[in-house]
Amino acid sequence: MSSRTLPLLFLGLGGEMLYILDQRLRAQSIPPDKARKVSSEADWIEKDRRRVMNDIITTMFNKKFLEELFKPQELYSKKALRTVFDRLAHASIMRLNQASMDKLYDLMTMACKYQVLLCPRPKDLLLVSFNHMDAIKDLVKEAPPILSQVDDTYRQLIEIYTPLSSGEFQLIRQTLLIFFQDMHIRVSIFLKDKVQNSNGRFVLPTSGPVPHGTQVPSLIRLFRCNGEESRRFQFQSGGTYSSALRPGSLEMFGDRVIKLGTNMYSVSRPVETHMSGTSKNSAQNTKVNTTPNPLAKEELNMLARLMGGLEGQKPGSADSGFRVNLFATDEEEEEALMSRPDELSYGVLNIQATKDQQSDATLSRIMGEFSEQDDPAPRACSKGDDLLAMMDMM
């Protein structure tokens, strides 16, 4: 529907991914049963965490990638977007197993759904994006090259989105809500905070401040033909509302006022999910995901253009990487992989489509461009193969 949806979705999901990874990396950096040994060892782990975050953020804000992202276009399917985030999550020395990647994506998606749904005004979607951006900026404040890329993105967001009308923002929001439709995965932190019910649906309070520009429901005013008010009276609204707060700032710096999009995780509030009990509605989830072969190919083209700007996977085996587990133990992770319901899988891109793409001119050109960016020539071919291999793995 709205061709301006993708950047906000990407920044929302990316922002949440960074919050989650940051929390997990911090949690994993201090072995629970060991006291701090040699200070240099602890420093090394902290340096690794910062390096992982920097690498991912650098990739997210890659100039060419963002150029493609901000072009007016229809929203990608869940499958396609998952592919982009898989690549992003692996843009560093960090490694994630399938089960952890699934869980990471579940958490990212449900957090974003929550933010979109609870946004007081559709225009506040931009404030939510700015909350994510502010946090990202804080993570890279000591790295000037990435910082300037982040600042450029703020400017682009301001330029493209601040002129949009309330109706256009609502269209963006409606487009996002279709993307998140029928997802009811329960998230432990949401359940604890009582913002999500045990059936996976979010709590919509009928109390609190009304959005900026809205009046507290209660007043009826009647007018005469000459414009004078003739009578006014109140009705019971059934809710307990209060006046609107001041609007958040849409400048590069400022108080955003709303809390949606800020980091809700901390080391003391761990990241967990439940998979059971949502099968009835999640089965409907996959119906929307299914796309016939020709559509998958069109989407692969768009994806390739988008990912043409992403850095390739770093070389090295899984062992040399720094593995992050989204579960408490390795056993739990393995168990989650085995027991994940079929209807909650993010889908498999059709293998036939990936073989077709070898002959597709657009794709070849992009993969050719991609390999030209590399310094060591032998790696050129493997990057293209990595892309295909990743598609196959999906």
Add this chain to the structure above:
Amino acid sequence: LSKMYHKEKSLQIKNSASALYNNLSVLRIAPRSLTYFTVVHANTVSIVSASWDGLNTSHRQLQSKEPNVATSNSLIMQAAWCVLPSRDLLVLTSQKGIQMYESDGSIMVYWHALDTPETATAQAVFARGIAAVRENYICVGEASGGILVFDIPSKGGNITLSEVLEEHKESITDMASECSGSQECIADMVSADDTGTLCVWKSGEEFQLLNKITGFDMSCSSVKLWKGTVVAGYGTGQIRLYEAVTGILHAEVNAHARWIYSLDIAPFSGLLLSAAEDSFVRVWHLTMTPESNTVEISHMYNECVTDTQICGAKFCDGDGYAFGVTGYDLSEIIRYTQS
């Protein structure tokens, strides 16, 4: 203190409702003691027919038309029944165009394609806003602000585009025709857009603009026209009543705490139904006093659909004896009947 309405058994639908304005349409078929309901989910439309004795329901689903399989998904913006003296048609408006079906959804009688550019542009392309006007017109709004007027024969598929009205500068959100049944009303149709601008029209071979009511830069998402009065619902949660032909403001209600998604009027009783993202459905009563040329609105009833952003609410009959409600992510049509 008895409640004005009580909840009945819900109708289950195969897919959950999408968050779209006016996402419920109801067609009452008295000769067959049936009521049809239609709800949009992404690129499909669910039609449920329910017998009045509550014993039988049947389901049908329609998809948006894709002239070219290789193109991207075509999401449906709205589905609504158009009741004309000679026939009822079901109209679907999507990103690709306008589909018209026989009322039970069995046969597609007409397809109109929108001008879709090769590559996506910043300006969205879609059709939204549907109204059956007088004897033989169906009007459909566009994202560009244009209104397509279709001439509908009493039967068959020989439907033609009569004219394109170009008065609105922003996306059409909703349209409505005069629903009182009175032949005396001068205004036949009202159209609303994303800036809250309302245009009042007289139908004919060439539609005539009777009045233009400027908005206050806030989207009017739902609009009705009854006895010459425009009832408009806005993104701020406000409802305003205007005299259609003059633009005089009769009433202003701070009705909802969130964006209004649906309005409906029961023409025989003057009951007004409003529904919003704030989870509330509210019933109001409109009274006309011709002597003083005033319109009054009073509040009658509230229903809170817990944890639901409502996207559709419609009366099931002309008296407002019953109404149905849809909500985002909800796979049912909740029904309420007067106690």
